[in-house]
Amino acid sequence: MTISSEFPATNATAVNFRTVDVRGRNLTLAGLRAAVPRAQGHTVADAEEKVLDIIAAVRERGFEALAELAQRFDGVDQAHPRVPADAIAAALEALDPAVRRALEESIRRARVFADGQRPRYVDVELGDGAVVSQNWVPVGRVGLYVPGGLAVYPSSVVMNVVPALAAGVESIALASPPQKEFGGLPHPTILAAAALLGITEVYAIGGAQAIASFAYGLPATDAGPALEPVDVVTGPGNIFVATAKRLVKGVVGIDSEAGTTEIAILADSTAQPALVAADLISQAEHDPQAASVLITDSEDLASAVRAELDLQAAATKHSDRVRQALSGPQSGVVLVDGLDQGIAACDAYAAEHLEIMTADAPAVAARIRNAGAIFVGDYSPVSLGDYCAGSNHVLPTSGTAAFSSGLNVTTFLRAIQVVNYSRDALAEVSSHIVSLSRAEDLPAHGDAVTARFREAAAGA
Known part of the structure; x- marks a missing residue:
């Protein structure tokens, strides 16, 4: 069965979804990494300079610096960023019942998967009286970051908190940007999700300053209590959040450099163009810097997907944002010679989210080595993983999936070796x-x- 788009034709500006053709080129891994689409906006060096200034300000001037940054970036006057307990309770009370049911199901599935991830203790007897064990012990305190900006992410509350609880972490703090329209507090749906999970220590702090606050802690002031430093910082964010996490790594542990979202789809001629386009758009709506990449050996599929992108992008709510993301240097089609080169391109790209839409998709997925998460076949879209698959959507981006993992229970555990001879x-x-x-x-x-x-x- 072929699935066709039901979106009407429009005269809206077409998507400039570019093509990278690597066919007939015997590229090395380095060559493929250089060829695949990548963002070319803020450079890491630019971000580091700005983030270093923010970290220094927070370390030197504490809550005073946070108040200045909240005014500059969020337009919020802030005496102290700690969210009152009654505001968290009120947010849960006012939560739409349908959204509450959806969050509760997301939490339930995430808990089942997280509970299954906890590694077992190991006792190895190397000889008579020679025993080496490996015990797993949770970190004492974690700081969880939930982004704000163009969208609202209660699902990221679930993804951060559930594995920390499953690991046995006893002290959990959560930060999310202050919202001017909500009196300088994080979005109420964020607060409601925290309440559902029993999280009471919540801060209205955004961006790199939240990461710095978690890493170094902040002393008490007349306006409010101290923010105690944490052992591990997790959560997604933009390039500035990801850069801040990289810069404080070593002071604290981090999950991964989970920056602006990206999706890659490995597809062949059997794929449904309407579904491929819908999934590329689903991630493009996050942010103008989001990356959407199609890797295929079928020129016909690439052409059909382009047509679908024009139709579906025009009809979606955030059409301008989607077109900007799909037309950016970070997005496009990579044309490959066949499945083997397609898999090599996937491993070179090391996508945060990788969908497999090919014949015998499970077998192809088993050959992938570099990805944050792999979604197999027509009925496992990234949107499923974002909300209700049970998997975690806090995943490494910008090629870091080649050496790091998505958020999971072991992020919050330490392996302690015990020697008893x-x-x-x-x-x-x-x-x-x-x-x-x-x-x-x-x-x-x-x-x-x-x-x-x-x-x-x-x-x-």
């Missing part, structure tokens, strides 16, 4: 320790072992 077990390897310590010119390491047996002999 008996006297006989240590004696069995003592000569090896001495040999290796001498080879490394660290003889005191070996002496620390042999001393135990000298003392035992002397005592006898």
Whole structure:
């Protein structure tokens, strides 16, 4: 069955969805990485300069700096960013019942998946009396960031909080940008989602300043209590949030550099153009800098998808934003020779979200190595993962999926190795320790072992 678009024709400006043709080119991984579409707006260097200034201001002047930044970026006068408990409760009370039911189902599914992710303790017996264990221990405190801006993200509250709770984290703080139209508080739907999950420590802080506040903490003032520093910061955001997370990494742990959203779709001639276009648009509506990339060996499909993009982009609510995202340098079609080159292009791009719309999609998905999350077949769109799949939508962007993972329970856990050897077990390897310590010119390491047996002999 072919699925056709039902959107009417329009004279609106066409989408300039560009083409990158890598067919017939024996490109290396580096060559493919250079060829695939990427954003060319704010550079990392530009963002770092601005973010470093924000971090320095927050560290030096605390809540005073936050108040200035709230006025500059959000148009909000702010005495203290802590959201009152009664405002959180009132937001839940006023929440649309249909939205509440949807959030509750999203939470339920996310909890089931998160509970299944917790790794097991491991005890390995390497010999008689020689046991090495690996225990998983939650971090003490986390700071969770939920973006604001052009859209409202209660789903990101769910995605941040649920795995932290499943990991056993006992202290959770959440930050989201202040909204002028809501009296300087975060959007009420954000507050309601926090209330559903039992989160009471919520701050009206946006952007890089929220990340800095979590990482370094803020002392109490006459206007309100201290914000205690956290051990791990998680959550998506724009390039400035992602850059701030990179800059505080080492002071705190982070999940990944989850910046402006992106989708790649690997499709062949069996794909439905209307569905491909709908999914590309679904991510483009997030932000003018969002990336939507189609990787295909079918020129006919690429042409049909372009036609669908023109129709569907004109009919969607945020059409101007969508057209801007689809027409930017970060979006376009990558034409490949066949499935093998298509998979290589996917791994080079390392998409935040990767959809597989090919013949035998599960088998193709199994060959992918670099992606934040993979969505298999016509009935697993990214929108499912954004809300109700049970998976997490806080995922690495900008190619960082090649070396980092999406948010999950282990983000909030530390693996602690426990070594428990008996006297006989240590004696069995003592000569090896001495040999290796001498080879490394660290003889005191070996002496620390042999001393135990000298003392035992002397005592006898």
